[in-house]
Amino acid sequence: MMERAGLPRTAAVIVIGNEILSGRTRDANLPHLARELAALGIRLREARVVPDEIDAIAEAVNTCRRRYDLVFTTGGIGPTHDDVTARAVARAFGRRLVRDPEAERRLRTWYGAERLNPARLKMAEVPEGAELVDNPVSAAPGFRVDNVYVLAGIPEVARAMFETLRSGLVGGPPLAARTLLVLAPEGEVAVVLAEVQRTFPDLEIGSYPFYRQGRVGTHAVFRGADPVRLEAARTRLAERLAARGIETVRMEEDGG
Amino acid sequence: MMERAGLPRTAAVIVIGNEILSGRTRDANLPHLARELAALGIRLREARVVPDEIDAIAEAVNTCRRRYDLVFTTGGIGPTHDDVTARAVARAFGRRLVRDPEAERRLRTWYGAERLNPARLKMAEVPEGAELVDNPVSAAPGFRVDNVYVLAGIPEVARAMFETLRSGLVGGPPLAARTLLVLAPEGEVAVVLAEVQRTFPDLEIGSYPFYRQGRVGTHAVFRGADPVRLEAARTRLAERLAARGIETVRMEEDGG
Numbered sequence: 001m002m003e004r005a006g007l008p009r010t011a012a013v014i015v016i017g018n019e020i021l022s023g024r025t026r027d028a029n030l031p032h033l034a035r036e037l038a039a040l041g042i043r044l045r046e047a048r049v050v051p052d053e054i055d056a057i058a059e060a061v062n063t064c065r066r067r068y069d070l071v072f073t074t075g076g077i078g079p080t081h082d083d084v085t086a087r088a089v090a091r092a093f094g095r096r097l098v099r100d101p102e103a104e105r106r107l108r109t110w111y112g113a114e115r116l117n118p119a120r121l122k123m124a125e126v127p128e129g130a131e132l133v134d135n136p137v138s139a140a141p142g143f144r145v146d147n148v149y150v151l152a153g154i155p156e157v158a159r160a161m162f163e164t165l166r167s168g169l170v171g172g173p174p175l176a177a178r179t180l181l182v183l184a185p186e187g188e189v190a191v192v193l194a195e196v197q198r199t200f201p202d203l204e205i206g207s208y209p210f211y212r213q214g215r216v217g218t219h220a221v222f223r224g225a226d227p228v229r230l231e232a233a234r235t236r237l238a239e240r241l242a243a244r245g246i247e248t249v250r251m252e253e254d255g256g
Numbered sequence: 257m258m259e260r261a262g263l264p265r266t267a268a269v270i271v272i273g274n275e276i277l278s279g280r281t282r283d284a285n286l287p288h289l290a291r292e293l294a295a296l297g298i299r300l301r302e303a304r305v306v307p308d309e310i311d312a313i314a315e316a317v318n319t320c321r322r323r324y325d326l327v328f329t330t331g332g333i334g335p336t337h338d339d340v341t342a343r344a345v346a347r348a349f350g351r352r353l354v355r356d357p358e359a360e361r362r363l364r365t366w367y368g369a370e371r372l373n374p375a376r377l378k379m380a381e382v383p384e385g386a387e388l389v390d391n392p393v394s395a396a397p398g399f400r401v402d403n404v405y406v407l408a409g410i411p412e413v414a415r416a417m418f419e420t421l422r423s424g425l426v427g428g429p430p431l432a433a434r435t436l437l438v439l440a441p442e443g444e445v446a447v448v449l450a451e452v453q454r455t456f457p458d459l460e461i462g463s464y465p466f467y468r469q470g471r472v473g474t475h476a477v478f479r480g481a482d483p484v485r486l487e488a489a490r491t492r493l494a495e496r497l498a499a500r501g502i503e504t505v506r507m508e509e510d511g512g
Binding site: 018019020021022023024025026027030031032034035036037038044045046047048049050051052056078079080081082083111115117118119120122154175177186187188189190191193194197204205206207208209221223 | 273274275276277278279280281282283286287288290291292293294300301302303304305306307308312334335336337338339367371373374375376378410431433442443444445446447449450453460461462463464465477479
């Protein structure tokens with residue numbers, strides 16, 4: 001199940017912020033990045049939420065950057081004392097933290113000389129050798145070191161940063177999905193579903209229960225790169241269930 | 257920053273499910289558990305999202321159960337082929353997967369003998385020696401092995417299961433929070449905020465920008481177990497900012 005032929009590159013997302021772990025804030029960056037990466041044919045394999053602590057961030061970055069092709073972090077790159085992501089990523093790579101001249105220039109343009117105080121200048125500090133990630137919303141850039149992309153935590157900024165990266169991110173064929181709505185509970189379709197999974201080992205078939213108008217049903221979701229295979233698997237399941245008198249509905253195409 | 261005197265027990269949450277990583281489903285269990293654990297005085301230190309794969313789940317469980325006092329997993333305990341959490345947790349602990357007689361009895365009562373097929377019986381399989389976690393919604397139980405609590409993925413079921421555990425979860429004093437709304441951007445309060453953090457090293461002070469009616473402001477959030485200290489720190493920040501002509505508003509008390 002770990003790797004299948006023809007599958008695209010892999011990614012991890014690291015969400016950084018005490019406010020997520022305390023329950024104060026509900027993260028919006030992971031759902032967004034998950035959808036965007038799937039559309040690019042990049043397979044999100046893991047996500048982590050870690051606190052605003054240098055050791056915790058550095059460890060997550062080091063584990064994930066060695067294990068996956070791409071890593072995206074969100075959060076912790078602002079001007080305050082609890083913004084420690086740049087320092088943590090520098091530590092993860094064993095690099096010095098340096099003030100980037102181009103980042104400083106952008107901050108100076110955005111804030112003006114008189115409002116560019118030391119706290120804001122901290123946002124120009126990046127690990128040595130990092131490449132800036134543009135911030136079309138509020139100037140202070142993210143950055144990239146090797147395969148690690150460091151984005152802002154504010155969702156509008158994180159999204160805008162990701163947009164600037166999109167054309168440079170090489171994925172595989174977009175992961176497509178097909179959904180079959182099954183008018184029976186999971187427990188009554190599980191055996192047939194497992195048979196279809198064995199017949200189509202190249203696809204990933206997920207099963208998700210739902211409740212609607214007092215009835216229990218199942219969404220069978222087929223994921224993979226080849227739409228022809230997806231359609232074949234969905235048709236197979238529909239036929240096998242029809243033979244057992246179980247009604248199904250082909251859902252509209254969806255993206256992931 | 258890692259451990260402070262008097263702090264409560266630690267926890268991790270492991271969200272299991274391809275549907276979260278593909279962006280199809282937005283996880284609702286982590287935000288809920290984060291709030292509930294904070295209210296119990298249990299400190300959520302990390303969260304992970306992993307796919308429905310035995311190796312990935314087992315590795316996350318083994319890392320987290322050794323590092324934190326409590327681990328909660330959600331997802332992957334249904335009747336279908338992609339529900340592999342029980343098997344993964346058994347592997348993590350090096351235990352056999354066995355059919356639990358009490359779990360089987362509950363399933364038999366819920367479904368009736370004729371609808372209790374082999375797929376549904378799979379939901380009675382737990383690692384040897386596991387203790388069941390009651391499911392007041394739909395019978396199929398979760399389970400606990402040592403410090404690892406295995407809950408359902410469906411949010412209503414996960415919540416109901418957590419409720420049955422609440423009285424048995426020993427935390428510390430509930431983590432409280434106080435918020436000061438600051439009518440100035442983060443970059444203009446960062447220096448003062450860092451000073452206050454140094455004066456109150458026992459508290460965790462977070463800074464979160466917001467935008468309202470075209471103005472940029474900052475929420476300074478003080479977290480800790482002692483409300484008196486929280487109030488003292490908030491008052492200190494308000495006074496220090498007032499001396500600089502920056503207006504602040506004490507927010508209503510909140511829970512985390």
